[in-house]
Amino acid sequence: MQVWTKLFAKSPFKPLIKHAEVVVQTVETLEKALDLWAKGDYEEMAKYAIEVDRLEDVADRIKMELRNSITSKLLMPVQRTDILEYLHMQDKVADAAEDTAKWLIVKKEPQIPNEIKEVILKMGKESIKAAKLVYEAIKQMDTVVESGFSEKEIEKEYEIIRQIEEVENKIDGLDTKLMMLVFNNHLDWTDGLYILNIARTLSNISDKAKDAAERIRIMMNK
Amino acid sequence: MAWAIGANDAANSMSTAVGAGAITPRQAVLIAGVLEFTGAYFFGKSVTETIRKGIIDPSKITDPNVLIYGSIAALLGATIWLVIATKYGLPVSTTHSIIGGIVGYGIVYAGTSIVNWGKMAKVVMSWILSPIVGAIFAFFIFKAITRTVLQSQDPIKSAKRWSPFWIGLAFVVIGTMFYLKVLHGKSLFVGIVKFGIPVGIITFIIVTLILKVRFPKVDPYLGAEAIFRRVQVITSGYVALAHGANDVANAIGPVAAVYTIATMGMAGAKVPVPRWILALGGLGIAIGVATYGYRVMETVGKKITELTNTRGFTIDFSAATVVLIASWLGMPISTTHTVVGAVIGVGLARGIKAINKDIVKDIIISWFVTVPTAGVISAIIFKGLMLIVG
Numbered sequence: 001m002q003v004w005t006k007l008f009a010k011s012p013f014k015p016l017i018k019h020a021e022v023v024v025q026t027v028e029t030l031e032k033a034l035d036l037w038a039k040g041d042y043e044e045m046a047k048y049a050i051e052v053d054r055l056e057d058v059a060d061r062i063k064m065e066l067r068n069s070i071t072s073k074l075l076m077p078v079q080r081t082d083i084l085e086y087l088h089m090q091d092k093v094a095d096a097a098e099d100t101a102k103w104l105i106v107k108k109e110p111q112i113p114n115e116i117k118e119v120i121l122k123m124g125k126e127s128i129k130a131a132k133l134v135y136e137a138i139k140q141m142d143t144v145v146e147s148g149f150s151e152k153e154i155e156k157e158y159e160i161i162r163q164i165e166e167v168e169n170k171i172d173g174l175d176t177k178l179m180m181l182v183f184n185n186h187l188d189w190t191d192g193l194y195i196l197n198i199a200r201t202l203s204n205i206s207d208k209a210k211d212a213a214e215r216i217r218i219m220m221n222k
Numbered sequence: 223m224a225w226a227i228g229a230n231d232a233a234n235s236m237s238t239a240v241g242a243g244a245i246t247p248r249q250a251v252l253i254a255g256v257l258e259f260t261g262a263y264f265f266g267k268s269v270t271e272t273i274r275k276g277i278i279d280p281s282k283i284t285d286p287n288v289l290i291y292g293s294i295a296a297l298l299g300a301t302i303w304l305v306i307a308t309k310y311g312l313p314v315s316t317t318h319s320i321i322g323g324i325v326g327y328g329i330v331y332a333g334t335s336i337v338n339w340g341k342m343a344k345v346v347m348s349w350i351l352s353p354i355v356g357a358i359f360a361f362f363i364f365k366a367i368t369r370t371v372l373q374s375q376d377p378i379k380s381a382k383r384w385s386p387f388w389i390g391l392a393f394v395v396i397g398t399m400f401y402l403k404v405l406h407g408k409s410l411f412v413g414i415v416k417f418g419i420p421v422g423i424i425t426f427i428i429v430t431l432i433l434k435v436r437f438p439k440v441d442p443y444l445g446a447e448a449i450f451r452r453v454q455v456i457t458s459g460y461v462a463l464a465h466g467a468n469d470v471a472n473a474i475g476p477v478a479a480v481y482t483i484a485t486m487g488m489a490g491a492k493v494p495v496p497r498w499i500l501a502l503g504g505l506g507i508a509i510g511v512a513t514y515g516y517r518v519m520e521t522v523g524k525k526i527t528e529l530t531n532t533r534g535f536t537i538d539f540s541a542a543t544v545v546l547i548a549s550w551l552g553m554p555i556s557t558t559h560t561v562v563g564a565v566i567g568v569g570l571a572r573g574i575k576a577i578n579k580d581i582v583k584d585i586i587i588s589w590f591v592t593v594p595t596a597g598v599i600s601a602i603i604f605k606g607l608m609l610i611v612g
Contacts, residue, residue: 011575011576012575012576013575072579073578073579073580074576074577074578074579075566075569075570075576075577075578075579075582076575076576076577077569077572077573077574077575145572145575146530147368148364148365148368148571148572148573149368149572150368150374152374
């Protein structure tokens with residue numbers, strides 16, 4: 001009965017959930033790297049940063065496989081283009097995490113005031129929340145399909161999307177705060193550039209999470 | 223031929239249950255094999271038309287030998303086509319194959335005038351109507367089930383309340399069908415009153431009681447699926463039984479014709495079939511299911527889409543209902559085609575996560591070539607046989 005098992009997993013949702021899982025892992029690893037960075041442990045931090053890079057590769061591979069399997073051959077309950085767009089956004093979340101990890105590595109022993117470090121750590125925590133919410137959202141989308149697009153399940157999905165938007169808002173606020181801190185502290189320009197880029201890529205994580213959530217909204221509104 | 227029927231058609235009956243993960247393929251093969259044999263042997267039509275559904279005019283065939291060789295050619299033609307279709311995992315209608323085979327040798331022998339083209343047109347209609355009606359029906363039944371069970375405020379409560387109703391309704395249809403198709407009853411009214419409604423009410427009460435005592439305390443959707451999983455095994459089993467009772471005629475009809483001519487030296491329009499021939503047919507179907515049926519089960523159960531139990535139930539229920547209504551209206555309809563249509567219908571109701579359009583296309587093409595291909599093969603074999611003999 002080997003032929004049998006080969007035909008499994010035709011549903012695009014299971015691999016999408018799998019991809020989201022990897023994205024969450026990527027962001028979680030980045031958060032650990034940020035912690036070590038704040039403590040000034042460059043060597044350990046670099047290990048985690050490299051791990052972020054590897055996880056992003058894994059996510060990329062799942063993305064490629066999914067793209068190849070979601071062809072026009074399939075008749076699905078949601079639009080194929082919406083799924084592909086969503087996948088693109090979900091993958092961008094991991095990409096943003098990788099960008100942050102790269103920026104962390106470029107500068108050894110930067111001189112960063114503690115209050116700036118604190119904001120960065122907060123942003124990292126919120127990013128994890130965003131990634132986890134995206135994972136929840138795609139899992140919930142599977143349930144929405146399972147229930148035959150029940151109002152109640154769609155309502156739950158909207159609630160998750162709303163939470164993602166909230167997180168994104170919060171990170172935007174932190175981002176602005178950080179910009180002000182960088183300029184008011186009169187940092188060395190390389191340190192300033194360094195911090196601002198970390199902040200930019202971190203807020204990118206939640207930005208892309210929000211874009212992904214938007215796509216899910218479109219999937220449900222068909 | 224019986225083997226080929228088992229391999230291709232019979233497997234369809236269990237494929238939704240397999241696709242939904244209610245039973246394993248091995249179990250399906252066992253259940254289908256036993257039930258097909260039971261259906262064929264105990265309930266198979268004891269009188270079978272020599273020339274299937276009057277598709278060609280037997281009075282134009284004067285030489286009994288032609289009927290013998292023609293029947294053999296038709297059988298072989300249909301069988302070869304079924305084996306080819308099964309190899310590619312395509313669910314085609316056995317009835318259509320045997321019709322193709324008969325038309326094939328008929329035309330070679332007496333020209334196109336021998337064919338009853340009115341009947342032929344009806345057959346062609348069924349290619350188009352069965353899947354469409356099946357799809358529409360499944361669409362609405364699935365919508366209704368989701369609205370009542372899956373989409374309510376309290377799915378567990380409504381699953382408890384509505385599942386017995388849907389299952390009971392399905393058994394009204396199954397009970398009636400059992401009377402019409404398996405026992406070969408004539409009156410639809412008698413079927414509904416004497417078999418359908420009592421069976422439906424008993425099922426309703428049993429399911430209600432069982433759900434009162436123990437309801438799977440899990441996720442509401444998984445709970446609803448668990449209820450329908452059990453039911454699906456029964457509905458699929460019923461389809462296998464009815465199938466054995468009906469389609470054994472496809473394989474046995476021509477054999478019986480040959481048998482009668484060989485023993486009595488005459489070609490009657492109606493031939494009483496000896497029990498042992500029925501047993502042979504039943505056995506052939508059962509072996510076919512066991513040896514080759516998994517191929518087709520794969521296509522319907524897996525390749526078309528991923529199925530859950532409520533969807534599988536919807537498909538079985540719709541197919542049975544459509545076939546029942548069609549036989550009441552005297553419309554020619556193919557179970558195979560209806561089932562495939564129903565699968566697509568549930569998909570269109572946004573109940574199924576993905577349907578493979580390519581496979582659907584292949585299946586539809588295979589339906590349209592069934593009659594011509596079986597016909598051509600049968601015609602060639604018939605020509606060959608006639609050359610050798612005489």
